[in-house]
Amino acid sequence: MSREKNLNRVQRETIYPKDMESCFPPSHFGTSLMRPFEEMRNIDGFSNKYTDNMYEYAPRPTCSPENTSCGSEFLFCKISNGVGKCTAKVKSSGNCTGLEDIPEVCYMGKCVNGTCLSDFPSTIKKQELNAILNSVTSSSVIK
Known part of the structure; x- marks a missing residue:
């Protein structure tokens, strides 16, 4: 703009x-x-x-202590000295040190001890993966 x-x-x-x-x-x-x-x-x-x-620029999203919505799932409202600023959320495993008190700081997760942890459980544990691979391998063997 x-x-x-x-x-x-x-x-x-x-x-x-x-x-x-x-x-x-x-x-x-x-x-x-x-x-x-x-x-x-x-x-x-x-x-x-x-x-x-082909395109036009949109104004930067705004927020305030009274209205903390930034209008995007990828942004959160960071309040500093009474002024709000729409800021990009932190990715999973990213550094959120100092922002632990802001529930929306992490994208699809939460800030724990300065690190964004995903809300999703680990997809497959190593033991489960080995069991799946073993069953697929043994069932596909030609006899």
């Missing part, structure tokens, strides 16, 4: 980072061919055709 708000249409299509091999490889230069679309250059990805015809 900031590109649309802060730049005019001409600037949006022409302002591309300078080609600096010390910062990124030549394949990222504006005049380099865009893979796998070899008929296009990287700078063509800045075309107004995309924002005019």
Whole structure:
């Protein structure tokens, strides 16, 4: 959204980072061919055709201490100094240290001792897996 708000249409299509091999490889230069679309250059990805015809940016979700919904199963409302900010939930086995008191911090899980644990039980224990493999192997043997 900031590109649309802060730049005019001409600037949006022409302002591309300078080609600096010390910062990124030549394949990222504006005049380099865009893979796998070899008929296009990287700078063509800045075309107004995309924002005019294919998509538009949505405003950032907001929340507050009074309304903690961020409108997405992938976000939670983090309240700090009385101000809410919609933030991405932490994945299973991810670090949630300091957020243990926020029930929604983990995606499909809960924060225990600083780590997000999945709400789902382990799919198959090693012993069960070995039993399944042994039964399949023994039943498929040609006699």
